[in-house]
Amino acid sequence: MSQSEFKPVLLGRIDRPDSQSLASYRADGGYEALAKALKMANTEVIDVVKNSGLRGRGGAGFPTGLKWTFLPKDVNGPIYLCINGDESEPGTFNNRVLIEEDPHQVLEGIVISSFATRATTAYFYLRYEYGRCYRTLKKAIDEMYANNLLGKNILGSGYDLDIYLHRGACAYICGEETGLIESLEGKRAWPRIKPPFPAIEGAFRRPTVVNNVETMACIPHILKHGPEWFQSMGVPKDPNNPRDAGSYGPKLYCISGHVNKPGLVELPMGITARDLIDNHAGGVWKGRKAKAVIPGGLSMGFMTNAELDTPLDFNGPGRVGCLGLGTAAVVVIDDQTSMVDVLYNACRFFAHESCGQCTPCREGTAWSTKILERIRDGRGKLSDIDLLLEISSSIGTIPGTTICGLADGAAWPIKTAINKFRGEFEEYIKSGRRSESPVLAGAH
Amino acid sequence: MSELSENAKQTIAEHLPRYPSKQAVTLPALHVVQQERGCVSKKAMEEIAEILELSPAQIHDTASFYGFFRTEENPLGEKRIWVCRSLPCMLRGGEELLAALCEKYGIAPGETTSDGKLTIELAECLGACDGAPCILLEDELHLRCSVEDVERIAKEPTPETKKV
Numbered sequence: 001m002s003q004s005e006f007k008p009v010l011l012g013r014i015d016r017p018d019s020q021s022l023a024s025y026r027a028d029g030g031y032e033a034l035a036k037a038l039k040m041a042n043t044e045v046i047d048v049v050k051n052s053g054l055r056g057r058g059g060a061g062f063p064t065g066l067k068w069t070f071l072p073k074d075v076n077g078p079i080y081l082c083i084n085g086d087e088s089e090p091g092t093f094n095n096r097v098l099i100e101e102d103p104h105q106v107l108e109g110i111v112i113s114s115f116a117t118r119a120t121t122a123y124f125y126l127r128y129e130y131g132r133c134y135r136t137l138k139k140a141i142d143e144m145y146a147n148n149l150l151g152k153n154i155l156g157s158g159y160d161l162d163i164y165l166h167r168g169a170c171a172y173i174c175g176e177e178t179g180l181i182e183s184l185e186g187k188r189a190w191p192r193i194k195p196p197f198p199a200i201e202g203a204f205r206r207p208t209v210v211n212n213v214e215t216m217a218c219i220p221h222i223l224k225h226g227p228e229w230f231q232s233m234g235v236p237k238d239p240n241n242p243r244d245a246g247s248y249g250p251k252l253y254c255i256s257g258h259v260n261k262p263g264l265v266e267l268p269m270g271i272t273a274r275d276l277i278d279n280h281a282g283g284v285w286k287g288r289k290a291k292a293v294i295p296g297g298l299s300m301g302f303m304t305n306a307e308l309d310t311p312l313d314f315n316g317p318g319r320v321g322c323l324g325l326g327t328a329a330v331v332v333i334d335d336q337t338s339m340v341d342v343l344y345n346a347c348r349f350f351a352h353e354s355c356g357q358c359t360p361c362r363e364g365t366a367w368s369t370k371i372l373e374r375i376r377d378g379r380g381k382l383s384d385i386d387l388l389l390e391i392s393s394s395i396g397t398i399p400g401t402t403i404c405g406l407a408d409g410a411a412w413p414i415k416t417a418i419n420k421f422r423g424e425f426e427e428y429i430k431s432g433r434r435s436e437s438p439v440l441a442g443a444h
Numbered sequence: 445m446s447e448l449s450e451n452a453k454q455t456i457a458e459h460l461p462r463y464p465s466k467q468a469v470t471l472p473a474l475h476v477v478q479q480e481r482g483c484v485s486k487k488a489m490e491e492i493a494e495i496l497e498l499s500p501a502q503i504h505d506t507a508s509f510y511g512f513f514r515t516e517e518n519p520l521g522e523k524r525i526w527v528c529r530s531l532p533c534m535l536r537g538g539e540e541l542l543a544a545l546c547e548k549y550g551i552a553p554g555e556t557t558s559d560g561k562l563t564i565e566l567a568e569c570l571g572a573c574d575g576a577p578c579i580l581l582e583d584e585l586h587l588r589c590s591v592e593d594v595e596r597i598a599k600e601p602t603p604e605t606k607k608v
Contacts (some may be wrong), residue, residue, distance in 0.1 A: 078464070090530040090569040128475075128512065129570050131583025169471055169510035172568065186470030186496075188509035204464045215531045256532035256573035263574045298531055298569075328572070331532050345531050349568055355509075405510075 058212030109216030296326025301408025301416030
């Protein structure tokens with residue numbers, strides 16, 4: 001399917017009046033996919049999702065159906081589905097819009113996914129800051145209970161499910177799936193060592209699946225239109241790479257920073273960053289050029305202007321040295337902005353949000369911030385550049401020094417900023433220049 | 445005299461059947477208490493611990509992990525406004541907004557005005573980058589905010605809708 005033929009799927013209803021209500025959702029065919037799924041065997045539902053090639057939209061891109069098959073076959077006692085609504089990656093707001101504008105789409109996906117995984121309780125972990133989402137979901141869940149879409153014997157199928165909203169308390173680490181589970185259990189959100197993976201031992205030491213909000217929103221459409229329809233969008237598997245699972249389906253791209261029209265755009269997966277910025281975000285603001293672009297949330301690192309023809313699918317950003325597609329949250333930085341200031345902001349974020357469990361991450365993020373403070377204060381040394389690089393190659397699961405992958409995400413902005421913009425850092429340090437504090441926006 | 449209100453106790457009781465462990469009600473309990481009192485006192489933590497059959501140290505451990513909860517030494521003002529300073533907001537003036545508001549109210553991030561009316565916090569990404577710079581008033585996002593917008597929001601009466 002070409003871009004011009006594409007009609008929004010996940011955002012298809014958001015301009016409808018009263019798009020949040022059950023009545024309007026049902027008028028548009030809502031919960032038909034659930035009725036269909038409940039007549040199937042749960043393993044058949046898993047097969048449909050597996051065959052669609054849907055990969056998790058939260059950042060890691062793990063195939064959703066495959067994740068579900070990791071649950072043990074014979075389970076005595078409960079299985080849990082946890083919905084990761086802790087959306088906190090800088091630049092990312094797609095889950096917020098999905099929940100605020102079309103909550104039943106997400107909730108229908110949750111009921112179908114719970115049925116597929118045999119979960120009888122779903123915990124929707126929602127970041128505290130999304131108060132409007134919380135109230136929207138609460139209302140929608142009440143409507144579902146009142147209409148036999150939740151609770152006992154859903155739509156006469158014999159299947160029971162409860163969904164509980166669980167509010168976070170402003171911590172980035174809760175977006176990491178095992179950190180989320182610890183937080184749900186009432187503890188500090190320290191990620192767990194894996195294995196055991198949540199499918200074997202997750203929430204309350206029970207088999208658990210953790211799925212992202214946008215992933216859930218895809219599920220009803222896949223059930224309704226089938227795997228082939230889903231695969232008609234996006235980028236097929238790379239025939240030269242047997243490990244590639246393809247980048248299928250529609251995707252929500254968040255666009256923010258120095259563009260004329262920041263916002264949320266839905267397209268078949270695989271649009272290039274340049275096309276997205278120029279044709280869907282009104283171009284770079286003030287007639288300027290992009291100096292650097294983040295392809296999928298802060299932790300993915302930076303692309304240069306020369307790399308903007310990279311397709312934003314699961315493979316593209318990795319080919320130009322970024323960590324991955326992440327959340328597909330594109331942040332544009334114009335050519336009047338200092339990369340020293342940008343990297344300082346990034347390091348400060350990770351220092352603030354490091355959960356403190358693993359020493360390399362806790363100390364590495366704090367020291368990289370201090371080094372950048374020193375550089376911005378006009379006291380930097382040229383050797384600081386390699387020191388920053390050394391820190392960035394010492395923290396994360398890739399060098400094997402931390403429990404969770406969020407430390408890799410703290411390393412990547414440093415690596416890519418320095419490897420791709422080294423000259424700018426050298427020039428800044430040599431000039432003895434001092435940045436104003438607070439960081440001045442490119443608005444000036 | 446009990447530190448927890450009847451409403452807080454009832455909210456905790458309502459949450460207990462939702463989870464297979466009592467400890468899982470820690471965050472909901474901390475939220476309801478802070479919502480009512482502007483902080484979670486040591487005594488409140490002890491009472492929550494008793495209901496959830498935990499050590500007060502476990503409640504404190506969780507509460508202090510999240511920068512969200514305040515103790516009685518540092519309670520919140522009547523209103524709490526978070527100003528986002530993460531990259532997408534920084535690129536569109538978030539840092540200046542935070543600095544200007546702190547100067548205007550004569551406080552540093554995390555502090556409360558001397559009349560107890562307003563607490564200003566710095567926030568990392570609030571998830572409203574399409575409306576940078578953005579702020580959060582209690583748990584409601586406000587997009588594309590100027591200093592004047594925030595001043596106006598700070599003066600408005602607190603809505604009654606916010607129940608944990």
